[in-house]
Amino acid sequence: MKLLRASVLFLICAVLAGFAYAGPLEKRVMSNPVTVLELFTSQGCSSCPPANKFVREMTETDGSVDGVLTLSYSVDYWDYLGWKDTFGKPEFSARQHTYGKNFGGKVYTPQMVINGLVHSSQFSDKKVRAQKLEGTPQITIEADGDALKIQISATPISKKSLSIMAVRYRPGIESIPVKRGENRGRTINLANVVQACEEIGRIKTEVSFSKNLPALTDGEALVIMVQDGRGGPILGAVNYIP
16 A cells, blocks of 8 residues: 555656646747748638648748748738638738838738748749848747746847737648638638737837737747838747747
């Protein structure tokens, strides 16, 4: 009996030790993409499937490693064509229009934006990978109870105020059968579908930044991007997948 009790006690201690060690492991799910590829698309856009496929294939190649991070934003301004995009939100269209202001007013679908610098309806794999982030300033994301703690170092890299963007997305592929509109009868396959995006702060480069965000829901991941002004070049990004 004493031996049994000792064995049970050992197992309990081992389990508790595992939980106690789980905290620091949170940092291991962070990665620093060298390229951020943002796709603005619509389930109701008949021109979008080729771009969706390109982004999907790039996602399957790089996934969530330190390489190319892809994000698919569904815009809502094509909903009047007969199919309401199941992922479309006004804030995604607003983000695209913010980029458009810096691109001479050019907004269209599909539109791919690399590192906030260049845009096109189509890119080659080589062109995407040729664009590299500088990786500054330093960004960290840590689980803190029921919140995520975001910290950004002070780095004198720009004369503009920096825009801090938080983007929640679902890693992987989402398949949506479209029943009306231009893509009626087709299944649209999207990679890393964005669920929400918001600017969580604006700071001067010489000032550090710290903010707590609500915890992620099941299946969600988080990207923090630092941009040189609203809709400006992306200076650095961190991808957090629990």
